Amino acid sequence: MPTPSSSTHTRLAIVGAGPVGLALALDAARRLPDADISLFDSRPIEKDVTNDPRTLALSLGSVQWLQRLGAWPSEGVQPILEVDVSQQPPSAPALLADWLGEPAVRITAQEQAVPMLGVVLSYGRIVSTLQKVWMDLQAAQPQRLHTRFDTGVAGLKQLPGGVEIDAGIAERHDLVVVAEGGVFADQARKAISRDYHQCAWVGTVELPRHAPAGVAYERFTRHGPAALLPLPDGRASLVWCVNSDDDPVAGLDDAQRLAVLNTIFPDAVLPLRSVSPLKRFALGLNAERTMTEGRVVRIGNAAQTLHPVAGQGLNLGLRDAAELVNLLRRGGDIDSALRQLEWQRGPDRWALIATTDFLARSFTWVLPGAGAARGLGLAALQRLGPLKSALARQMMFGRR
Missing domain, CATH: 3.30.9.10 (D-Amino Acid Oxidase, subunit A, domain 2)
Structure with a gap:
């Protein structure tokens, strides 16, 4: 019989319903069919984000993943x-x-033999699309998928084999993924900060x-x-x-x-x-040394905020989310999956951190x-x- 820590019995909490958190929730809901998934966000569900004009650049790999999730906007997308x-x-x-x-x-x-290198679209367009697909999926499976909007997470406490979330009441989850981070100026300083x-x-x-x-x-x-x-x-x-x-x-x-x-x-x-x-x-640069701490995983801006010189920060977070679900889908021990996540995502993550940091600082050199x-x-x-x-x-x- 599977242990409580195997993927088929995982209570997964995702904190943050931006592009990375929503995409992770959708992928986990579809590829971890027996997992209990709760999506937290302080934003009220009634707040319409469709017209949020902030611009996002998605790489071809990110586009293909979101298309496989069935969460791709039908309009308002400009191919690069x-x-x-x-x-x-x-x-x-x-x-x-x-x-x-x-x-x-x-x-x-054309020279790379691909239909596009990526796309440009608004934050509101992608978030509203992802959110609608999630809400439809959650409505069809309310026994295991839970939408916890208008619910801020005040704190996380490590427990043996799990994490306690303070969301007004104490709740225990086997795994918590923090997928929200905000902008550099508003963040508490992480282990690597410049x-x-x-x-x-x-x-x-x-x-x-x-x-x-x-x-x-x-x-x-x-x-x-x-x-x-x-x-x-x-x-x-x-x-x-x-x-x-x-x-x-x-x-x-x-x-x-x-x-x-x-x-x-x-x-x-x-x-x-x-x-x-x-x-x-x-x-600025504001990054954690590791993505994982106990049973808490940080991805996207929660793990690293980068200079926009390469325009790849969001794509890095989406790749982290996809690989986390891949590892959890294999079943077995969650702690082992998280160790593998660090090893497998490390080269991509640190290469991008180092590249953007070098380029950003090079403009200050006299x-x-x-x-x-x-x-x-x-x-x-x-x-x-x-x-x-x-x-x-x-x-x-x-x-x-």
């Missing part, structure tokens, strides 16, 4: 067909630039009519990276990272910000026609030739086909 990464001039010594070519890396879905003294200005811009469709741009500037993510309606989501201690954007009005942006991005996407009011967010070295690296990568393809596969599916 090309990623263009370049550096604002001046970038490389003229002689080397003539040899290596323009300091830019262009990755296309304030980059950078901020991101976030909003939307209107693209010119001739701008190619489905192209995501990342531009390295001397102040930090700036990115444009294509949206379905002729606009693009803007993420503009600068030094927060001497912020060059804060004192500008919208017209001045638009003028500066039109000096940053490549000619193919210029002139930008308008810019929305922008919101400012502090940037070193002669740092920009030229970055430009030469981009130009060389564009010429090295196998290495560029490996990078593309990691962007789409993570490190395997």
